[in-house]
Amino acid sequence: MNIGLFTDTYFPQVSGVATSIKTLRDELRAQGHHVYIFTTTDPKVGPEDDEPGVYRFTSVPFVSFTDRRIAVRGLFKAYKLCKELELDVIHTQTEFSLGWMGKVTARSLKIPCIHTYHTMYQDYLHYIANGRILKPRNVKQMANVFMMNMAGIVCPSERVRSTLTGYGIKVPMRVIPTGVNLDRYSVQRDEAQIKTMRESLGYNSDTPVLLSLSRLAFEKNIHELIEALPDILESEPKAQLLIVGDGPARETLEKQANQLGLADHVTFTGEINNNDVQKYYQLANVFVSASDSESQGLTYIEALASGLPIVVMKSPYTLELIDDPAIGVNFETKAQLVASVLEYCGVEFTPEDNDKRSAKLEEISAHTFGSRVIQFYKDSEIEYAQSAREPINLFKGPRG
Numbered sequence: 001m002n003i004g005l006f007t008d009t010y011f012p013q014v015s016g017v018a019t020s021i022k023t024l025r026d027e028l029r030a031q032g033h034h035v036y037i038f039t040t041t042d043p044k045v046g047p048e049d050d051e052p053g054v055y056r057f058t059s060v061p062f063v064s065f066t067d068r069r070i071a072v073r074g075l076f077k078a079y080k081l082c083k084e085l086e087l088d089v090i091h092t093q094t095e096f097s098l099g100w101m102g103k104v105t106a107r108s109l110k111i112p113c114i115h116t117y118h119t120m121y122q123d124y125l126h127y128i129a130n131g132r133i134l135k136p137r138n139v140k141q142m143a144n145v146f147m148m149n150m151a152g153i154v155c156p157s158e159r160v161r162s163t164l165t166g167y168g169i170k171v172p173m174r175v176i177p178t179g180v181n182l183d184r185y186s187v188q189r190d191e192a193q194i195k196t197m198r199e200s201l202g203y204n205s206d207t208p209v210l211l212s213l214s215r216l217a218f219e220k221n222i223h224e225l226i227e228a229l230p231d232i233l234e235s236e237p238k239a240q241l242l243i244v245g246d247g248p249a250r251e252t253l254e255k256q257a258n259q260l261g262l263a264d265h266v267t268f269t270g271e272i273n274n275n276d277v278q279k280y281y282q283l284a285n286v287f288v289s290a291s292d293s294e295s296q297g298l299t300y301i302e303a304l305a306s307g308l309p310i311v312v313m314k315s316p317y318t319l320e321l322i323d324d325p326a327i328g329v330n331f332e333t334k335a336q337l338v339a340s341v342l343e344y345c346g347v348e349f350t351p352e353d354n355d356k357r358s359a360k361l362e363e364i365s366a367h368t369f370g371s372r373v374i375q376f377y378k379d380s381e382i383e384y385a386q387s388a389r390e391p392i393n394l395f396k397g398p399r400g
Contacts, residue, residue, distance in 0.1 A: 001377060002034045002086055006078075006102030007093035009068060010039040010054070014245075014271060015215065016298040017118045020156075020178045021093055027179065027370030036085055038078055038098060040069040055081055057098070071097035079105050087111060089377050091154075093118065095146045103150070112151035112384040114377060117143070117160050120293060140167045147171050151380040154373065156296035159316035172383070174376050178296045179369025182361055185278050185305035194283045201242065201267055203283075208239045208345040211284035211308070213277070213299050214291065216247030221290035221313065223249075224334070226256050229265060231338045236345060239265065241288075244280050246271040281306035286344045287328075289313060290337070297321065301364050304328075304357065309344040311337065326353035327360055 005025060009017045025035045040059035050056065057074035078101050082090065090106040091114045092099040099115070106113035121139045144167060147153060153173045155161040161173050195205060203209060210232075214220050225241060232239050243253065243266065250268065257266040272280070281287070287303035289312040294300070297317055303310050304321075310328035312318050322328045326349065329340040349357070362368065 001088045001374070002036075003028060003377070004036050004038055004082055004085070004087045004090045004102065004105075005093060006038045006090060006098040008040055008059075008062075008070060008096050008098045009094065010037060010042075011274070012042060012044045013068070014274065016178075016296065017093060019274075019298055020116075020118065020296065023179060023181060023366050024370065024373060026181070027366045028374065030367075031370055031374065033374070034085075036081075036087075038081075038102065040071050040098065042069065057101075059097070062096075071101065075101050075104060078102070079108060082106075082109060089114060089151075089381065091116065091373075091377075095142060099146065103146070107149075112377075112380045114152045114154060114380055115147065115150050116154040116156065117147075117164060118156065118296065120160070120163065143167050144169060151384045152376055154376065157317045158320055160296075162316070172380070174372075176369065176372045176376065177364050178298060178301070179364050179366040180298065180301045180305050181366045182305050185281065185302055186307070186361075187278065189282055193279065197279060197283050201240075201283075203240060204238075206238070208236055208286075209284045210239060210241045210286055210288050210341060210345075211244065211280060211303070212241065212288055213244040213280060213303075214289065216243070216245050216250045216253060218249045218252075219291065219293045220249070221292065222253055223256055224290035224313075224337075225288055226253065226260065226262065226266060228334050228337050228341075229262055230260065231334070232341055233265065235342050239341075239345070241266045242269070242280070242284065243267065244269045244272055244277075277302065278306060281308055284308060285346075286311055286341055288337070288341060291315075294318070305361055307349075307357075309347055311340045311344060321360075324356050324360075326356040 005021055007021050009015055010021060011018050025037060028035045037054040039056055041056045057071040059069040059071045062068040062070050082105050089112050090102045092102040093116050103113050143164065147169050150171045153164065153171050155173050155175045156178050158175055161175050164173060212222055212225055216222060222243060229241055254268060257263055281303055287308045287310045292313045292315050294315060294317050300310050300312060300321060304327060311331060314330035314332050318330050322330055331337045331340055
């Protein structure tokens with residue numbers, strides 16, 4: 001198949017969405033399909049830096065979320081490219097500029113348009129004028145308008161499907177968890193490299209390391225991890241909290257750690273190279289997260305693939321993922337967080353535990369992810385062919 005992925009977010013931007021799209025692209029190509037990325041320009045990427053099959057459209061920073069971008073033109077360019085590439089399906093990954101561009105192009109080319117709903121926007125309304133302008137009802141309205149006439153919707157979790165069903169959306173939906181490249185995260189541990197990285201961070205070989213890896217956004221609730229650290233230190237005085245990533249909450253979190261006298265037990269790495277992510281998973285003892293806004297939790301899956309137990313805030317998504325103590329624990333209170341971290345810091349998985357973890361990973365492998373998405377494309381093509389009406393050619397007439 002010839003497949004076009006339309007997204008406002010792609011590397012070198014750091015996000016779960018960008019990682020998900022790259023994983024999908026790589027796996028679809030590995031399974032013999034031709035995949036093309038349609039995305040925004042980025043100040044960090046020059047014309048000579050991009051890889052083949054990536055097409056960028058002039059863009060500007062998004063209001064109140066300036067590390068994300070919105071395309072400002074390029075609809076006819078996208079149409080021409082998609083026609084030349086003879087796309088069979090367009091798969092949009094955003095409800096904004098490139099999403100609309102992909103939807104309109106698919107409509108004109110008379111091919112199905114599939115959409116992945118990545119973001120639970122009701123958890124992010126505070127980014128727009130501190131939540132004074134957009135309300136949850138506006139998210140519902142936006143979702144209904146954008147999803148109208150889609151051939152299908154990929155829901156990364158049951159939580160997403162339930163939310164969209166609650167919005168009254170009738171488009172065919174399929175729950176397909178985002179996969180991870182297991183080969184990347186399950187590589188054999190390089191003990192010498194881990195020792196060197198630990199030493200560079202000021203850790204000994206026996207230092208219990210709690211890893212938080214995400215964008216440092218306020219909705220990630222990283223402050224709750226810092227608040228719990230004094231209680232953890234009472235029983236495990238050598239424990240260290242390693243916070244990997246960057247974002248708008250970093251200054252506030254650093255101030256919190258200093259005020260609590262935890263500067264010697266909390267390390268902020270800032271943004272890291274994507275190719276180094278697995279190294280941080282490997283040097284840690286347990287992965288922790290207090291976020292309750294996850295719809296697909298890629299870092300949780302990456303941690304699981306890297307052999308880490310995961311201790312995360314209970315949510316509809318995590319209840320799907322964590323269904324056995326061999327994988328990790330959902331917590332609701334600070335006391336539960338503390339107890340679970342202390343339990344897992346010294347855990348050694350049994351062969352039975354490893355079998356359970358392997359079975360879970362097979363469900364969410366990149367190969368399984370790609371195969372399920374391709375099957376959804378094929379099913380949607382059949383349904384689209386049966387129900388398609390003659391499309392409006394949106395590119396007839398003079399072009400300005």
